[in-house]
Amino acid sequence: MAVASNLLTKAVSSAMGRIAPKVLAGSWDNTGLLFESPLPPPKKTVLVTIDLTPAVCDEAISLGAGMVVSYHTPMFYGHKSVTLAIPLQATLLRCAAAGISVYSPHSALDSVWGGINDWLASVLLGNKTIDATPGGSADGSVVPIFPPEHESGAEGRRVTLPQPTSMEELVERVKSGLGLSSGEHPSQPFLGHSFVADVGTATVQVGYSPIRADRLVRTIAICAGAGDAMFAGMKERADLYFTGEMPHHEVLATLAKGGHLILCGHTNTERGYLPILADKLRAELAADAEVGDVEVVVSAVDRDPLQVV
Numbered sequence: 001m002a003v004a005s006n007l008l009t010k011a012v013s014s015a016m017g018r019i020a021p022k023v024l025a026g027s028w029d030n031t032g033l034l035f036e037s038p039l040p041p042p043k044k045t046v047l048v049t050i051d052l053t054p055a056v057c058d059e060a061i062s063l064g065a066g067m068v069v070s071y072h073t074p075m076f077y078g079h080k081s082v083t084l085a086i087p088l089q090a091t092l093l094r095c096a097a098a099g100i101s102v103y104s105p106h107s108a109l110d111s112v113w114g115g116i117n118d119w120l121a122s123v124l125l126g127n128k129t130i131d132a133t134p135g136g137s138a139d140g141s142v143v144p145i146f147p148p149e150h151e152s153g154a155e156g157r158r159v160t161l162p163q164p165t166s167m168e169e170l171v172e173r174v175k176s177g178l179g180l181s182s183g184e185h186p187s188q189p190f191l192g193h194s195f196v197a198d199v200g201t202a203t204v205q206v207g208y209s210p211i212r213a214d215r216l217v218r219t220i221a222i223c224a225g226a227g228d229a230m231f232a233g234m235k236e237r238a239d240l241y242f243t244g245e246m247p248h249h250e251v252l253a254t255l256a257k258g259g260h261l262i263l264c265g266h267t268n269t270e271r272g273y274l275p276i277l278a279d280k281l282r283a284e285l286a287a288d289a290e291v292g293d294v295e296v297v298v299s300a301v302d303r304d305p306l307q308v309v
Contacts, residue, residue, distance in 0.1 A: 015284035041066020123177030207261035
């Protein structure tokens with residue numbers, strides 16, 4: 001007997017496809033509706049998270065969620081079997097048994113206009129609202145690193161600051177904008193509730209180029225998550241490279257070529273965008289009369305897997 005997709009799964013998948021079109025995802029990526037439960041959802045509740053960890057799975061089940069939007073795909077590597085012996089697979093099986101389906105936008109959400117990379121650009125511009133348009137911001141202060149191949153977005157962002165700015169000031173903007181100053185959850189200022197993410201007390205790493213005479217910055221290259229591959233393909237260099245993580249030898253090479261670095265942990269460049277994503281998803285679902293009222297919740301237990309001690 002054929003099993004049809006439930007209304008919540010179809011509505012959320014369609015909404016996410018508008019928020020972060022799959023065509024923007026990297027060819028290496030695995031995005032979209034990745035795991036679909038054949039069981040009806042317990043409630044019309046969607047849980048938004050960076051990673052679908054066992055703790056987030058527990059949270060989704062306790063909320064009675066019918067859908068998890070996990071920024072990172074839980075199905076990145078190909079497997080020839082799906083068993084309880086592999087923790088991430090066990091999490092997916094538990095979701096299926098609880099009527100929970102899983103959608104992942106990943107790199108499509110990075111690249112879309114108004115997505116994660118534009119949000120990071122706004123942080124470095126002092127929380128300036130970016131009028132994201134095809135090709136970059138209207139004032140030209142934010143442009144994609146690579147030419148757009150699609151109208152809805154492009155890879156990476158290159159920021160031109162209105163005037164040279166010290167590295168110290170930019171680090172403070174990163175700490176404040178990403179919620180890394182005092183261990184607060186990056187999304188707390190947007191959500192108004194009291195949970196924290198245990199991100200540590202100072203998860204920002206800074207690298208100063210030894211061949212630069214000053215620490216003033218005018219141009220910044222941005223990539224959420226891990227930016228080494230993207231930065232390596234840039235034709236025009238930047239004063240500063242801002243991403244979550246980079247391999248050691250790429251760090252050395254970047255500094256040797258005259259670029260400063262700010263690294264703050266892979267998921268710390270992504271998690272603060274979750275409240276924005278949740279708002280976008282609520283708006284899309286509210287316009288869908290067929291699905292009715294849907295609750296969208298940002299995970300309270302999702303956090304960076306590495307802590308500063």
